[in-house]
Amino acid sequence: MTPAVLTAAQAGLVSCETCSLLSRPVNLAEPGYCPRCGGELALRHNNSIQYTWALVIAAAICYIPANMLPVLNTSALGKDEPDTIISGVIFLYTSGSWPLALIVLVASVMVPLGKLIALAYLLITVQRRSIRSNRERTRLYRLVEFIGRWSMLDVFVDTFTVALVQLQPLMSVRPGAGVLFFAAVVVLTMLAAESFDPRLIWDSSSTPKGHHA
Amino acid sequence: METVACHECDLLQRVPELPSGGKAKCPRCGNTVASRPTASLDRALALTVTAAIVFILAHTTSLMGLSAVGRSSSTTIFGGVLQMWEDGERITAVIVMFCAGIAPGVYIAFLLTVLAATRRPPAPLWVGEMMRWSHHMHPWSMNEVMILGILVALIKIAELATVEAGIGMYAMGGLVVLFPAIALSIDEHEVWESIEWADGREPPRFRAHDASRGGASR
Numbered sequence: 119m120t121p122a123v124l125t126a127a128q129a130g131l132v133s134c135e136t137c138s139l140l141s142r143p144v145n146l147a148e149p150g151y152c153p154r155c156g157g158e159l160a161l162r163h164n165n166s167i168q169y170t171w172a173l174v175i176a177a178a179i180c181y182i183p184a185n186m187l188p189v190l191n192t193s194a195l196g197k198d199e200p201d202t203i204i205s206g207v208i209f210l211y212t213s214g215s216w217p218l219a220l221i222v223l224v225a226s227v228m229v230p231l232g233k234l235i236a237l238a239y240l241l242i243t244v245q246r247r248s249i250r251s252n253r254e255r256t257r258l259y260r261l262v263e264f265i266g267r268w269s270m271l272d273v274f275v276d277t278f279t280v281a282l283v284q285l286q287p288l289m290s291v292r293p294g295a296g297v298l299f300f301a302a303v304v305v306l307t308m309l310a311a312e313s314f315d316p317r318l319i320w321d322s323s324s325t326p327k328g329h330h331a
Numbered sequence: 332m333e334t335v336a337c338h339e340c341d342l343l344q345r346v347p348e349l350p351s352g353g354k355a356k357c358p359r360c361g362n363t364v365a366s367r368p369t370a371s372l373d374r375a376l377a378l379t380v381t382a383a384i385v386f387i388l389a390h391t392t393s394l395m396g397l398s399a400v401g402r403s404s405s406t407t408i409f410g411g412v413l414q415m416w417e418d419g420e421r422i423t424a425v426i427v428m429f430c431a432g433i434a435p436g437v438y439i440a441f442l443l444t445v446l447a448a449t450r451r452p453p454a455p456l457w458v459g460e461m462m463r464w465s466h467h468m469h470p471w472s473m474n475e476v477m478i479l480g481i482l483v484a485l486i487k488i489a490e491l492a493t494v495e496a497g498i499g500m501y502a503m504g505g506l507v508v509l510f511p512a513i514a515l516s517i518d519e520h521e522v523w524e525s526i527e528w529a530d531g532r533e534p535p536r537f538r539a540h541d542a543s544r545g546g547a548s549r
Binding site: 206213272274277317 | 334335336338339340341342343359360361362394395397399400402404405406410411412413414415418419420422423426427430431456459460462463466470471473476477479480481483484486487488490491492494519520523526528529530532
Protein backbone atom coordinates (compact mmCIF):
# COMPACT_ATOMS: atom_id res chain seq x y z
CA MET A 119 0.00 0.00 0.00
CA THR A 120 1.32 3.41 -0.89
CA PRO A 121 1.71 5.79 2.02
CA ALA A 122 0.66 8.77 -0.12
CA VAL A 123 -3.09 8.36 0.01
CA LEU A 124 -5.47 11.25 -0.29
CA THR A 125 -8.95 11.13 1.13
CA ALA A 126 -11.79 13.30 -0.05
CA ALA A 127 -11.85 15.04 3.33
CA GLN A 128 -8.15 15.93 3.05
CA ALA A 129 -8.73 17.34 -0.41
CA GLY A 130 -11.59 19.49 0.89
CA LEU A 131 -14.22 17.42 -0.90
CA VAL A 132 -17.42 15.79 0.30
CA SER A 133 -18.92 12.74 -1.34
CA CYS A 134 -22.72 12.56 -1.45
CA GLU A 135 -24.02 9.43 0.28
CA THR A 136 -26.98 9.17 -2.06
CA CYS A 137 -25.61 9.90 -5.52
CA SER A 138 -21.82 9.72 -4.95
CA LEU A 139 -21.17 13.14 -6.47
CA LEU A 140 -18.02 14.83 -5.18
CA SER A 141 -18.46 18.48 -4.38
CA ARG A 142 -16.29 21.20 -2.87
CA PRO A 143 -18.30 22.97 -0.17
CA VAL A 144 -17.37 26.48 0.99
CA ASN A 145 -17.25 25.32 4.59
CA LEU A 146 -16.24 21.69 5.22
CA ALA A 147 -17.77 21.71 8.70
CA GLU A 148 -21.17 22.66 7.30
CA PRO A 149 -21.20 21.37 3.75
CA GLY A 150 -24.90 22.02 3.12
CA TYR A 151 -26.67 20.16 0.33
CA CYS A 152 -25.59 18.14 -2.68
CA PRO A 153 -25.84 20.25 -5.85
CA ARG A 154 -27.03 17.25 -7.84
CA CYS A 155 -29.57 15.35 -5.73
CA GLY A 156 -30.23 17.90 -3.00
CA GLY A 157 -29.38 15.42 -0.25
CA GLU A 158 -27.84 16.65 2.96
CA LEU A 159 -24.05 16.42 2.86
CA ALA A 160 -21.86 15.46 5.81
CA LEU A 161 -18.14 14.90 5.96
CA ARG A 162 -18.81 12.04 8.40
CA HIS A 163 -22.12 10.91 9.89
CA ASN A 164 -23.22 13.42 12.52
CA ASN A 165 -22.14 12.34 16.01
CA SER A 166 -21.64 8.87 14.65
CA ILE A 167 -19.85 7.45 17.70
CA GLN A 168 -22.30 8.83 20.28
CA TYR A 169 -25.40 7.71 18.34
CA THR A 170 -23.98 4.27 17.65
CA TRP A 171 -22.99 3.76 21.32
CA ALA A 172 -26.45 4.84 22.46
CA LEU A 173 -28.14 2.41 20.09
CA VAL A 174 -25.76 -0.45 20.96
CA ILE A 175 -26.33 0.03 24.71
CA ALA A 176 -30.11 0.21 24.23
CA ALA A 177 -30.01 -2.98 22.16
CA ALA A 178 -27.83 -4.75 24.75
CA ILE A 179 -30.37 -3.92 27.47
CA CYS A 180 -33.25 -5.24 25.33
CA TYR A 181 -31.30 -8.40 24.55
CA ILE A 182 -31.77 -9.71 28.10
CA PRO A 183 -35.61 -9.65 28.29
CA ALA A 184 -35.70 -10.76 24.65
CA ASN A 185 -34.13 -14.04 25.69
CA MET A 186 -35.68 -14.41 29.15
CA LEU A 187 -39.33 -13.59 28.43
CA PRO A 188 -41.56 -15.93 26.45
CA VAL A 189 -42.10 -15.06 22.81
CA LEU A 190 -45.11 -17.35 22.41
CA ASN A 191 -47.83 -18.62 24.74
CA THR A 192 -49.46 -21.81 23.54
CA SER A 193 -52.72 -22.76 25.16
CA ALA A 194 -54.00 -26.20 24.31
CA LEU A 195 -56.88 -27.93 26.11
CA GLY A 196 -56.85 -25.42 28.90
CA LYS A 197 -53.11 -25.74 29.47
CA ASP A 198 -50.83 -22.74 29.06
CA GLU A 199 -47.30 -23.22 27.89
CA PRO A 200 -44.88 -20.31 27.49
CA ASP A 201 -42.04 -20.59 24.96
CA THR A 202 -38.85 -18.56 24.94
CA ILE A 203 -36.57 -18.38 21.92
CA ILE A 204 -34.28 -21.04 23.35
CA SER A 205 -37.13 -23.42 24.11
CA GLY A 206 -38.34 -22.89 20.54
CA VAL A 207 -34.91 -23.95 19.31
CA ILE A 208 -34.97 -27.00 21.59
CA PHE A 209 -38.43 -27.89 20.31
CA LEU A 210 -37.19 -27.77 16.71
CA TYR A 211 -34.16 -29.87 17.65
CA THR A 212 -36.09 -32.57 19.49
CA SER A 213 -38.72 -32.75 16.78
CA GLY A 214 -36.00 -33.84 14.40
CA SER A 215 -35.35 -30.78 12.27
CA TRP A 216 -31.90 -29.92 13.61
CA PRO A 217 -30.86 -27.87 10.53
CA LEU A 218 -33.74 -25.49 11.25
CA ALA A 219 -32.91 -25.47 14.95
CA LEU A 220 -29.39 -24.43 14.01
CA ILE A 221 -30.62 -21.68 11.67
CA VAL A 222 -32.92 -20.23 14.33
CA LEU A 223 -30.22 -20.51 17.01
CA VAL A 224 -27.67 -18.72 14.83
CA ALA A 225 -30.09 -16.05 13.57
CA SER A 226 -31.80 -15.29 16.88
CA VAL A 227 -29.21 -15.80 19.58
CA MET A 228 -25.73 -15.70 18.10
CA VAL A 229 -26.14 -13.06 15.38
CA PRO A 230 -27.58 -10.31 17.66
CA LEU A 231 -24.95 -10.99 20.32
CA GLY A 232 -22.19 -11.10 17.70
CA LYS A 233 -23.41 -7.82 16.23
CA LEU A 234 -23.34 -6.10 19.61
CA ILE A 235 -19.81 -7.34 20.30
CA ALA A 236 -18.61 -6.41 16.80
CA LEU A 237 -20.08 -2.90 16.96
CA ALA A 238 -18.65 -2.32 20.44
CA TYR A 239 -15.25 -3.51 19.22
CA LEU A 240 -15.40 -1.18 16.19
CA LEU A 241 -16.42 1.77 18.37
CA ILE A 242 -13.68 1.15 20.93
CA THR A 243 -10.94 0.76 18.30
CA VAL A 244 -12.10 3.95 16.54
CA GLN A 245 -12.10 5.84 19.83
CA ARG A 246 -8.62 4.57 20.67
CA ARG A 247 -7.56 5.72 17.20
CA SER A 248 -6.27 2.30 16.27
CA ILE A 249 -4.52 2.09 12.92
CA ARG A 250 -4.22 -1.68 12.84
CA SER A 251 -6.11 -4.15 10.62
CA ASN A 252 -8.26 -1.44 9.05
CA ARG A 253 -9.19 -3.68 6.16
CA GLU A 254 -10.35 -6.46 8.46
CA ARG A 255 -12.35 -4.05 10.58
CA THR A 256 -14.05 -2.65 7.46
CA ARG A 257 -14.84 -6.22 6.44
CA LEU A 258 -16.29 -6.88 9.89
CA TYR A 259 -18.48 -3.80 9.52
CA ARG A 260 -19.71 -4.98 6.14
CA LEU A 261 -20.57 -8.37 7.65
CA VAL A 262 -22.52 -6.73 10.49
CA GLU A 263 -24.44 -4.65 7.96
CA PHE A 264 -25.20 -7.64 5.75
CA ILE A 265 -26.18 -10.15 8.40
CA GLY A 266 -28.26 -7.89 10.67
CA ARG A 267 -31.59 -8.31 8.95
CA TRP A 268 -31.55 -12.09 9.42
CA SER A 269 -32.19 -11.75 13.15
CA MET A 270 -35.72 -10.69 12.28
CA LEU A 271 -36.34 -14.38 11.47
CA ASP A 272 -37.85 -15.29 14.82
CA VAL A 273 -40.20 -12.29 14.79
CA PHE A 274 -41.63 -13.54 11.48
CA VAL A 275 -41.83 -17.12 12.80
CA ASP A 276 -43.82 -15.92 15.81
CA THR A 277 -46.09 -13.66 13.76
CA PHE A 278 -47.14 -16.40 11.39
CA THR A 279 -47.43 -19.07 14.07
CA VAL A 280 -49.78 -16.78 15.98
CA ALA A 281 -51.78 -15.96 12.86
CA LEU A 282 -52.24 -19.55 11.81
CA VAL A 283 -52.79 -21.45 15.04
CA GLN A 284 -56.17 -20.02 15.91
CA LEU A 285 -58.27 -23.11 16.52
CA GLN A 286 -60.35 -21.90 19.44
CA PRO A 287 -61.29 -23.39 21.80
CA LEU A 288 -58.97 -26.32 21.16
CA MET A 289 -55.74 -24.57 20.72
CA SER A 290 -54.44 -21.06 20.24
CA VAL A 291 -51.12 -19.28 20.31
CA ARG A 292 -50.61 -15.75 21.56
CA PRO A 293 -47.49 -13.61 21.32
CA GLY A 294 -45.48 -13.07 24.52
CA ALA A 295 -43.79 -9.94 25.79
CA GLY A 296 -40.40 -11.19 24.57
CA VAL A 297 -41.30 -10.59 20.91
CA LEU A 298 -41.33 -6.83 21.38
CA PHE A 299 -37.88 -6.79 23.00
CA PHE A 300 -36.57 -9.14 20.38
CA ALA A 301 -37.83 -6.99 17.50
CA ALA A 302 -36.39 -3.96 19.32
CA VAL A 303 -32.94 -5.60 19.47
CA VAL A 304 -33.00 -6.20 15.72
CA VAL A 305 -34.21 -2.70 14.83
CA LEU A 306 -31.80 -0.98 17.24
CA THR A 307 -28.76 -2.93 16.03
CA MET A 308 -29.69 -2.24 12.41
CA LEU A 309 -29.98 1.48 13.19
CA ALA A 310 -26.65 1.30 15.06
CA ALA A 311 -24.95 -0.25 12.03
CA GLU A 312 -26.44 2.48 9.84
CA SER A 313 -25.29 5.31 12.08
CA PHE A 314 -21.74 3.98 12.39
CA ASP A 315 -19.48 5.60 9.80
CA PRO A 316 -16.87 3.11 8.49
CA ARG A 317 -14.72 6.00 7.25
CA LEU A 318 -13.84 6.70 10.89
CA ILE A 319 -11.88 3.42 10.90
CA TRP A 320 -9.54 4.90 8.31
CA ASP A 321 -9.41 8.46 9.59
CA SER A 322 -6.85 7.73 12.32
CA SER A 323 -4.39 6.48 9.70
CA SER A 324 -4.86 9.36 7.30
CA THR A 325 -5.27 12.38 9.57
CA PRO A 326 -2.80 12.59 12.44
CA LYS A 327 -4.71 15.31 14.27
CA GLY A 328 -7.95 15.01 12.34
CA HIS A 329 -11.41 15.64 13.63
CA HIS A 330 -13.76 13.08 14.98
CA ALA A 331 -17.42 13.08 14.28
CA MET B 332 -12.58 8.82 -16.12
CA GLU B 333 -14.44 10.02 -13.12
CA THR B 334 -13.17 10.88 -9.67
CA VAL B 335 -15.05 9.37 -6.76
CA ALA B 336 -14.47 8.91 -3.06
CA CYS B 337 -14.93 5.45 -1.54
CA HIS B 338 -18.05 5.40 0.66
CA GLU B 339 -16.37 3.22 3.26
CA CYS B 340 -12.88 4.71 3.58
CA ASP B 341 -13.13 8.10 1.80
CA LEU B 342 -10.15 7.39 -0.49
CA LEU B 343 -10.15 9.57 -3.61
CA GLN B 344 -9.72 7.59 -6.78
CA ARG B 345 -10.18 7.80 -10.51
CA VAL B 346 -12.54 5.23 -11.95
CA PRO B 347 -11.99 4.47 -15.64
CA GLU B 348 -14.86 3.92 -18.07
CA LEU B 349 -16.08 0.46 -17.08
CA PRO B 350 -16.94 -2.25 -19.59
CA SER B 351 -20.45 -3.68 -19.47
CA GLY B 352 -20.69 -5.93 -16.43
CA GLY B 353 -17.55 -4.36 -14.95
CA LYS B 354 -16.93 -3.42 -11.34
CA ALA B 355 -14.37 -1.15 -9.70
CA LYS B 356 -13.12 -1.87 -6.21
CA CYS B 357 -11.42 0.49 -3.81
CA PRO B 358 -7.69 -0.40 -3.68
CA ARG B 359 -7.55 0.42 0.03
CA CYS B 360 -10.60 -1.21 1.63
CA GLY B 361 -12.00 -3.42 -1.15
CA ASN B 362 -15.43 -1.80 -1.25
CA THR B 363 -17.15 -1.66 -4.67
CA VAL B 364 -16.95 1.99 -5.72
CA ALA B 365 -18.58 1.69 -9.14
CA SER B 366 -20.26 -0.93 -11.24
CA ARG B 367 -21.81 -1.10 -14.64
CA PRO B 368 -24.56 -3.72 -14.97
CA THR B 369 -24.94 -5.61 -18.23
CA ALA B 370 -28.67 -4.97 -18.20
CA SER B 371 -30.12 -1.78 -19.58
CA LEU B 372 -32.45 0.42 -17.57
CA ASP B 373 -35.27 -0.96 -19.72
CA ARG B 374 -34.62 -4.43 -18.37
CA ALA B 375 -34.52 -3.06 -14.83
CA LEU B 376 -37.89 -1.45 -15.51
CA ALA B 377 -39.29 -4.75 -16.83
CA LEU B 378 -38.08 -6.55 -13.71
CA THR B 379 -39.59 -3.88 -11.46
CA VAL B 380 -42.98 -4.11 -13.20
CA THR B 381 -42.87 -7.90 -12.69
CA ALA B 382 -41.95 -7.42 -9.04
CA ALA B 383 -44.85 -5.01 -8.57
CA ILE B 384 -47.34 -7.56 -9.91
CA VAL B 385 -45.85 -10.41 -7.86
CA PHE B 386 -45.79 -8.15 -4.78
CA ILE B 387 -49.53 -7.48 -5.07
CA LEU B 388 -50.14 -11.21 -5.54
CA ALA B 389 -48.00 -12.06 -2.49
CA HIS B 390 -49.96 -9.68 -0.30
CA THR B 391 -53.48 -10.48 -1.45
CA THR B 392 -53.45 -14.28 -1.63
CA SER B 393 -53.22 -16.80 1.17
CA LEU B 394 -49.71 -17.61 2.38
CA MET B 395 -50.55 -20.88 4.00
CA GLY B 396 -53.48 -22.87 5.24
CA LEU B 397 -53.87 -25.19 8.19
CA SER B 398 -56.37 -27.89 8.96
CA ALA B 399 -56.75 -29.92 12.12
CA VAL B 400 -59.62 -31.97 13.51
CA GLY B 401 -62.06 -30.66 10.94
CA ARG B 402 -61.17 -27.02 11.43
CA SER B 403 -59.17 -24.91 9.06
CA SER B 404 -57.63 -21.47 8.93
CA SER B 405 -55.42 -19.57 6.53
CA THR B 406 -53.47 -16.36 6.67
CA THR B 407 -52.11 -13.58 4.53
CA ILE B 408 -49.18 -11.34 5.47
CA PHE B 409 -51.55 -8.62 6.61
CA GLY B 410 -53.57 -11.22 8.53
CA GLY B 411 -50.47 -12.03 10.56
CA VAL B 412 -49.88 -8.37 11.32
CA LEU B 413 -53.54 -7.88 12.29
CA GLN B 414 -53.49 -10.84 14.68
CA MET B 415 -50.34 -9.49 16.32
CA TRP B 416 -52.04 -6.09 16.72
CA GLU B 417 -55.19 -7.60 18.21
CA ASP B 418 -53.17 -9.68 20.65
CA GLY B 419 -51.74 -6.48 22.08
CA GLU B 420 -48.26 -6.58 20.55
CA ARG B 421 -48.87 -3.39 18.60
CA ILE B 422 -45.31 -2.16 18.23
CA THR B 423 -44.21 -5.57 16.97
CA ALA B 424 -47.13 -5.54 14.53
CA VAL B 425 -45.98 -2.17 13.18
CA ILE B 426 -42.36 -3.40 12.82
CA VAL B 427 -43.50 -6.54 10.97
CA MET B 428 -45.79 -4.47 8.75
CA PHE B 429 -42.92 -2.14 7.92
CA CYS B 430 -40.37 -4.87 7.09
CA ALA B 431 -42.82 -7.13 5.27
CA GLY B 432 -45.07 -4.67 3.48
CA ILE B 433 -44.28 -0.98 3.63
CA ALA B 434 -40.52 -1.04 2.96
CA PRO B 435 -40.61 -3.45 -0.01
CA GLY B 436 -43.78 -1.77 -1.34
CA VAL B 437 -42.31 1.72 -1.23
CA TYR B 438 -39.06 0.38 -2.73
CA ILE B 439 -40.85 -1.11 -5.73
CA ALA B 440 -43.27 1.79 -6.24
CA PHE B 441 -40.55 4.45 -6.08
CA LEU B 442 -38.15 2.54 -8.32
CA LEU B 443 -40.92 2.02 -10.83
CA THR B 444 -41.52 5.78 -10.95
CA VAL B 445 -37.80 6.54 -11.14
CA LEU B 446 -37.17 4.10 -13.98
CA ALA B 447 -40.23 5.24 -15.91
CA ALA B 448 -39.33 8.92 -15.47
CA THR B 449 -35.68 8.54 -16.52
CA ARG B 450 -36.73 7.14 -19.88
CA ARG B 451 -37.26 10.75 -20.91
CA PRO B 452 -34.39 12.79 -19.53
CA PRO B 453 -34.14 15.20 -17.94
CA ALA B 454 -36.27 13.80 -15.17
CA PRO B 455 -37.41 16.34 -12.58
CA LEU B 456 -35.66 16.62 -9.23
CA TRP B 457 -38.34 14.80 -7.20
CA VAL B 458 -37.35 11.66 -9.07
CA GLY B 459 -33.99 11.89 -7.34
CA GLU B 460 -35.79 12.31 -4.04
CA MET B 461 -37.62 9.04 -4.72
CA MET B 462 -34.33 7.36 -5.60
CA ARG B 463 -32.96 8.39 -2.21
CA TRP B 464 -36.00 7.00 -0.40
CA SER B 465 -35.81 3.70 -2.24
CA HIS B 466 -32.17 3.52 -1.05
CA HIS B 467 -33.31 3.93 2.55
CA MET B 468 -36.00 1.28 2.17
CA HIS B 469 -33.74 -1.37 0.72
CA PRO B 470 -32.13 -2.75 3.94
CA TRP B 471 -35.56 -2.89 5.61
CA SER B 472 -37.23 -4.98 2.89
CA MET B 473 -36.92 -8.44 4.35
CA ASN B 474 -38.58 -10.74 1.82
CA GLU B 475 -35.97 -13.48 2.11
CA VAL B 476 -35.97 -13.37 5.92
CA MET B 477 -39.74 -13.51 5.98
CA ILE B 478 -39.98 -16.53 3.69
CA LEU B 479 -37.53 -18.44 5.86
CA GLY B 480 -39.55 -17.39 8.92
CA ILE B 481 -42.74 -18.67 7.32
CA LEU B 482 -41.04 -21.98 6.46
CA VAL B 483 -39.86 -22.43 10.04
CA ALA B 484 -43.38 -21.64 11.28
CA LEU B 485 -44.81 -24.18 8.83
CA ILE B 486 -42.48 -26.92 10.04
CA LYS B 487 -43.22 -26.12 13.67
CA ILE B 488 -46.96 -26.28 13.10
CA ALA B 489 -46.71 -29.38 10.88
CA GLU B 490 -46.17 -31.28 14.13
CA LEU B 491 -49.73 -30.50 15.22
CA ALA B 492 -51.74 -30.11 12.05
CA THR B 493 -51.73 -30.43 8.30
CA VAL B 494 -50.35 -27.32 6.67
CA GLU B 495 -50.10 -26.37 3.05
CA ALA B 496 -48.45 -23.52 1.22
CA GLY B 497 -50.72 -21.12 -0.68
CA ILE B 498 -50.19 -19.02 -3.81
CA GLY B 499 -48.88 -16.14 -1.71
CA MET B 500 -45.99 -18.34 -0.59
CA TYR B 501 -44.87 -18.96 -4.17
CA ALA B 502 -45.27 -15.27 -4.95
CA MET B 503 -43.01 -14.49 -1.98
CA GLY B 504 -40.48 -16.94 -3.39
CA GLY B 505 -40.62 -14.97 -6.64
CA LEU B 506 -39.93 -11.70 -4.82
CA VAL B 507 -36.89 -13.24 -3.11
CA VAL B 508 -35.37 -13.71 -6.58
CA LEU B 509 -36.70 -10.50 -8.14
CA PHE B 510 -35.39 -8.06 -5.52
CA PRO B 511 -31.67 -8.87 -5.91
CA ALA B 512 -32.17 -9.08 -9.69
CA ILE B 513 -33.50 -5.51 -9.72
CA ALA B 514 -30.71 -4.25 -7.47
CA LEU B 515 -28.11 -5.83 -9.75
CA SER B 516 -29.59 -4.52 -12.97
CA ILE B 517 -29.95 -0.84 -12.06
CA ASP B 518 -27.14 1.35 -13.30
CA GLU B 519 -27.37 4.07 -10.65
CA HIS B 520 -24.82 6.21 -12.42
CA GLU B 521 -27.01 6.29 -15.50
CA VAL B 522 -30.08 7.10 -13.40
CA TRP B 523 -28.35 10.06 -11.75
CA GLU B 524 -27.11 11.30 -15.12
CA SER B 525 -30.71 11.54 -16.28
CA ILE B 526 -32.09 13.56 -13.39
CA GLU B 527 -32.11 17.34 -13.16
CA TRP B 528 -29.65 18.88 -10.73
CA ALA B 529 -30.82 20.45 -7.50
CA ASP B 530 -28.98 23.66 -8.40
CA GLY B 531 -31.00 23.96 -11.60
CA ARG B 532 -28.51 22.55 -14.09
CA GLU B 533 -29.54 19.99 -16.65
CA PRO B 534 -28.09 16.49 -16.33
CA PRO B 535 -24.95 15.62 -18.35
CA ARG B 536 -26.68 12.89 -20.28
CA PHE B 537 -29.24 15.31 -21.59
CA ARG B 538 -26.66 17.99 -22.34
CA ALA B 539 -24.42 15.57 -24.23
CA HIS B 540 -27.36 14.30 -26.21
CA ASP B 541 -28.54 17.79 -27.00
CA ALA B 542 -25.53 19.72 -28.20
CA SER B 543 -21.93 19.65 -27.04
CA ARG B 544 -20.29 16.32 -26.33
CA GLY B 545 -18.18 15.99 -23.26
CA GLY B 546 -19.94 18.77 -21.41
CA ALA B 547 -20.28 16.32 -18.56
CA SER B 548 -16.98 17.02 -16.89
CA ARG B 549 -17.20 17.53 -13.21
